[in-house]
Amino acid sequence: MASTNPTPADAAREAAVEAALAKLDLDAKARLLAGQDMWSLPALREIGLPSLVMSDGPIGVRGVRWTADDPSVALPSPTALAATWDPELAHRAGVLLAQEARRKSVHVVLAPTVNLHRSPLGGRHFEAYSEDPYLTGRIGAGFVRGVQSGGIGTTVKHFVANDAETDRFTANNLVSARALRELYLAPFEAIVENAHPWGIMLAYNSVNGTTMTEHRYLVNEVLRGEWGFDGFTVSDWMAARSTTDAIQGGLDVAMPGPDTIYGEALARAVRDGEATEADVDEAVRRVLRLAARVGILEGAEPVVTDLPATVDGEALAREIARRSFVLVRNERGALPMKPGGSVALIGAAARDARVLGGGSALVFPARIVSPLDGLTAALPEGTLTYAVGADPNEELSAADRGFHLRAVCRDADGTVIGTGSAPGGQIQWMGSDLPDGVTHDRLHTVELTGTFTPRESGQHTFGIKGLGAFTLTIDGTTHYDDVQRPEKDDPFAAFFAAPVPRAQAELTAGETVEVSLTQVVQFPQDAPLKVVGFSLCHQEPQRDPDELIAHAVEAARAADTAVVVVATTDRVESEGFDRKDLGLPGRQDDLVRAVSAANPNTVVVVNSGSPVELPWRDDVAAVLLTWFPGQEGGAALADVLTGTHEPGGRLPTTWGSLPDAPVTQVVPTNGELPYTEDVFIGYRSWEKEGRTPSYPFGHGLGYTDWTYDAIETTGTTVTIRVRNTGTRPGRETIQLYLAAVGGETAADRPARWLAGFTTVEAAPGEAVEAVVELPRRAFEIWDESTNSWTHVAGSYEIQAGRSIADPRVTATVTV
Incomplete structure (x- = not known):
């Protein structure tokens, strides 16, 4: 259970909350629990409460408008943050995002995501930390403490077992009580406690x-009862379904608004005797407590009165990367590359980096540093060449590079x-998130109107992501004037469905043309939220892949080092x-094989948010995983490749091939998805099945060598002595694993x-010596x-080492 240890300031805030609650009638209380728009709750002037604002924020704080006019710092993906194995660095990331939230007048950041990497096919795993609940809980707790030290609230998500995207609105995940407690609930519990x-x-x-928005047992009995959680709960957007069941099941806030299951519907349910005002009061009390904590409830002092020192966002993004x-x-x-040598940089993702997930x-x-940008700045002039090699973007993507577009609204x-x-040719206006002066x-x-200046000559393809009536015009010619309809019933189809090609135009590099995409806006009568969402998409001329690979091979053969950047795309992750497979899209595997055959000193940089198959991994000199590295990713890559800094990461999830992966089922059958693997996911399942992954959990190399000299135990306190036996300073991540030693101790636990x-x-x-206290929960x-x-009770072997597959010293403890 969480330890609250209330202070006099806490008591004063609670008194302010009770005083405010006493002034509200049923209608005002019910209104407060319903979003007034996409991101905020209504103001209640009678108690001095302004509107409380929430915003997406796993890697940056967007703010209430989907716009590039107010840029956000973009940190590396959550998988990258977990790969640092550093809760204190996660804390600093949280401090920065709190700073960003205050700048954008946001009170609550909708993060962190602490669902687990149950299967490598999970399409959104880049937004979660790890396959391991303990690592996830430690990193998540550091992040939450950092954000809230800046006076900004967090919403730890998605409670619970939201571990795949297929049919996520309707899937019924069947999970044993033991798997729930030991795996999926564990990070939430650790974060609530710590x-x-x-x-x-x-x-x-x-x-x-x-x-989950009606789950009385998990929300009211476990989260609030057993763990002592005293914060507010909010639905995932459009997840709330039943007024009475939700208020009784522990849901405090239904988002987004204005049409939700709360508000007038909740007040009516109380008057009709279907819900109690006592339940409403409890929910309102928790929302007011949140408002008091962030400092927007009149008469209540915020939790944080002295803000942390200002953080340099660009510097921190580069360091985390x-x-x-x-x-x-x-x-x-x-690696690191030898000074003064020539370098052939190869790959579409080296020029057009994917630095964050969708x-x-x-x-x-405000800026993105690509690998090409970073290495151009870091290497001596004349030592770097570039070749596309193979383009993984086999579909249309955002209309960003070369496009200058604005959105024009007309009656x-x-x-x-x-x-x-219109950043990237995208319009995503939800609820009241409209340009100034525009009403529904x-x-x-x-x-969407403006110009496009191509960087390559040839046949360019243009397309549309979205639903409704569109007119697409390129260089004065109308290519499409019709209605684009959905393939399946999905409330987010306009945002996540694949773009549809609608036009082709022969264009010349450097010659600017006019482009226009117009949508006739319609708002369905039964829609819970008024949404304007569509995108102009584009694909450059498709050159012969064999020709591109041949050109890359020539560049590689002429260089001392070949650096190939391979990547996933937004149609893969x-x-x-969810993902269909773990292969790299396009001809990228062929590219790596060809380049490595031409240059034995080939370094492959893998730009993906989660595991991909690397069938050529034993044929290249080096493999560096860079995740989605954030806005400063290219600068950080140059730091690591040139050796000014060593790569500090360790794998937060197992990397292996799909045929060998033990857990691959993410598609429900008849609406149900059984977690038949029980407590065996990630490295637990790989070991149980006796399978060898490409790279094990916890694996990672630096630029120096380490020996593990000794391990000592005093009870459950472990002291490990390690020595840097290399030639340069370094950082080592010491990992401790427990293994049950026979008999009762095994208890059908992982190896x-x-x-x-x-x-x-x-x-x-x-x-140096390190002291680690093993938590009671580990036993x-x-x-x-x-x-x-x-x-x-029983005996356990403590294995200290560099990964789960590389123990260096062991000791036995009896508990």
């Missing part, structure tokens, strides 16, 4: 037959009523769908499980017969 979050987001899916990069292979000292994780940074008479930005009643058409970790730094030849299992945690 970071005291001010909010939890309830997921779309059902667990064992009950949708290089600390997250995982060097999984480094033969013959290929959906809720998308923000618009039915054709009069302009407002204009707005007057809005008739939205035109994004919110809204080994992560029980502790820490990082140390040392100069060449220096020895417990969930007993389904008693519905409680059981301490399993």
